[in-house]
Amino acid sequence: MILRTKDRDLDGSVGRQLRRLRRILLEHDLRIEEQGAPSAEWLLNEFKGVVDQYQAGTLIDDIGTVLQYGDGVALITGMYGAHLNEVVKFQNGSYGMVLNLETDQVGAIVFGEGLDIHSGDAVRLLGRTIDVPVGEELIGRVVNPLGEPIDGLGPIHTTKRRPVEAPAPGIAERSPVDTPLQTGIKVIDALIPIGRGQRELIIGDRQTGKTALAIDTILNQKETGVLCVYVAIGQKAATVAQVIETLKEHGAMDYTIVVVASAADTAPVQYLAPYSGCAMAEEFMYQGKDVLIVYDDLSKHAVAYRAMSLLLRRPPGREAYPGDIFYLHARLLERAARLSPEHKGGSLTALPIVETLEGDISAYIPTNIISITDGQIFLDTDLFLAGFRPAVNVGLSVSRVGGDAQIPAMKKLAGPLRLQLAQYRELTSFTQFGAELDQATRDQLAKGERIAAVLKQPRFSPIPVAEQVVTFYMLVNGYFDDMPVERIPWFEAEVHRRIRQNHPDLFAEITTTGHYQEVEDRLRSTLQEIKTELASTKPQAETD
Incomplete structure (x- = not known):
């Protein structure tokens, strides 16, 4: 009845x-x-x-x-x-x-x-x-924010579920962030390092390579044991399809879950997406595994929440956003943590992405999320248009974890580079007026040009940390000083190839110990030998 x-x-x-x-x-x-x-x-x-x-x-x-x-x-x-x-x-x-x-x-x-x-x-x-379904059955799948598959690969058979909203781990449950999460991007791993359990904001205007930076980081987690969750919020379906195709091409879907709330979905579905992705990632963190989650992007999430709030007749505040917009993102990002060994020692690293308008990082949503996160990577439109990619502005970018999230070799080699690069950028803007320069300034500019050339990197080509250490060793010890700037990328790639082929134990030693001092003599002699061999060799592009 x-x-x-x-x-x-x-x-x-x-x-x-x-x-x-x-x-x-x-x-x-x-x-x-x-x-x-x-x-x-x-x-x-x-x-x-x-x-x-x-x-x-x-x-x-x-x-x-x-x-x-x-x-x-x-x-x-x-x-x-x-x-x-x-x-x-x-x-x-x-x-x-x-x-x-x-x-x-x-x-x-x-x-x-x-x-x-x-x-x-x-x-x-x-x-x-x-709540949403969670578990290993979701790895390699594309789902909507309710956990329903949208990739045409059939149903997902899992009996585990987690609430999308959960309290963040308390202070007593956390450990300090001291283990690197290698992105494979030289400028980040050297100057703005990210640790496992950190929250690092990626911020910049449209079309400056924010998503590419996050995708490179996912690709670099291959064979590291780090699981990844990519949450697309308010993106065009075609853009998300390209991202998924890139992940498949590089074999990254084997350890990645993709949660999609596209621009065609309603505001409530877009609002739910990051919390669902976080719940799926937390399941692995509490099992003692390391997880990386990308929220792409939270500015569209804030817009969806604003639309819902106005329809719910909540009073609007600054820029028409509701008063609890800060709490909306704080309770999401605070769930990123590195757990203590007593709680199995898992970690959840968050890379939220925020889009700025005309580079204005003092707008409402950017300042909100900057104050929640442990640092930001700022992508500069002028640098991007000038061909410096990834277009990271090292002056406005910061990691509050810093050297604690680097291996000792990288920490030792990359220490002075941030200051030298910032000085080079300042000098470049000064010398465009055609002033006469003394020898010391010319040397500083030449050094800065070589640092900038080394830090350039094409999309979807993350570099293992051992190879990065060798590159920065060459930079710091003057191997590029007598070389034309345009020849540096070719020389660097050729050195990596020859060491991989003839001296793989050098890379293995750096990767295992985190130091290069034990193999420095062999490394120096190997580099000198390769440089001598390559001195008379022209890059293939020049030969053609």
Whole structure:
């Protein structure tokens, strides 16, 4: 029997009890990992124990009525027992989430199109917060923010779920960030290092290579054991498809989950995307694994939240954003952490991306997220247009973890480079007026040109840290000083190739120990030998 009043459902039907029992069975921890391959008899006994302990529970459901619906937001009356972030189910089968609690009505966002939701429709409270499927079954898949596959590769069979909103690890649960997360990008690993468990903002104007920087970092995690989650928020579907294709080409989908809320999706779906991706990543972190998550990008996430908030009739503040926009991103990014050994020692490293307008990093959303993160990598439009790529402005970029997130060899070699590069940039802008220069200034400019040439790097070609150490060793010890600047990239690539081919133990030693001093004599003689051999050789491009 089901008895319905204006705002309550008294549901004593068998169907309700079966649905409730099914949910309890799905959520039951079977500990299958400990059993190996469980027998049918063992599974049957487990389920029988759950059924024997089953209590029918309350028969009363809260039922609301849609007062108004539009643009993915529903105002509902009569739902007096609603809680924040509680899941609701609409009469047409769509799901939503409670986001506003008022005296006489509730505001809920709807996931999906919601085209056939109308005023007067019934809405049921489901008594649980929103969650998503998690687990290794998602690795290599492309899913929407509800965890449903959208890559055409069939259903995802996982029984584990996590709430999309979860408290960040406390101070006592964390360890200091002191293990490098190598990006494979020379300018970052040398000057703005990122550690496992850090939150490093990538910020810059449109079309300055922000996504390329994040994708390079994902590609560089191959064979390192670091799992990756890429969350696309408000991107064009074609752009996301190109990113996925790049990940497939380089074999990165083997350790990556892609969560997509494209520009065609509604604001509530875009709002949910980073929290869903974070929940999927946290599952691995709490298992003791290292995870990298990219939010691309949070400025579009803020715009989606602003649209929802205005529809929910929340008062607008600065630049029409609601007052809790800071809390929106703080509670997301604070979940990135490096856990202590007592909590299995996993880590979650966050790379949020924010788009600026005309390089204005003092706008509302950029300043909010800069104050939450542990540093930022600022991509400069002028540098990008001048052909310096990745277009990292080392003057405005900073990592608050610094040398703690570098191997000792890199820390020793790259120390003075930031200052020298910043001085070179200042001198370049000064000398464009045609002033006569003394010899010391000319030497400084020549050194800066070589540093800039070494730090240039093409897209989708991350460099292992041992090769980077050899490159910076050559830079610091003057191997490039008597060489034309345009010849440096070829010479560097040729040195790496010959050492890989003839002296692979040099790279292995640097990678294993983090130092180069033990092999410095062999490294010096090898480099001198290669330089002598290559002195009379022209790059292939010049020969052609």
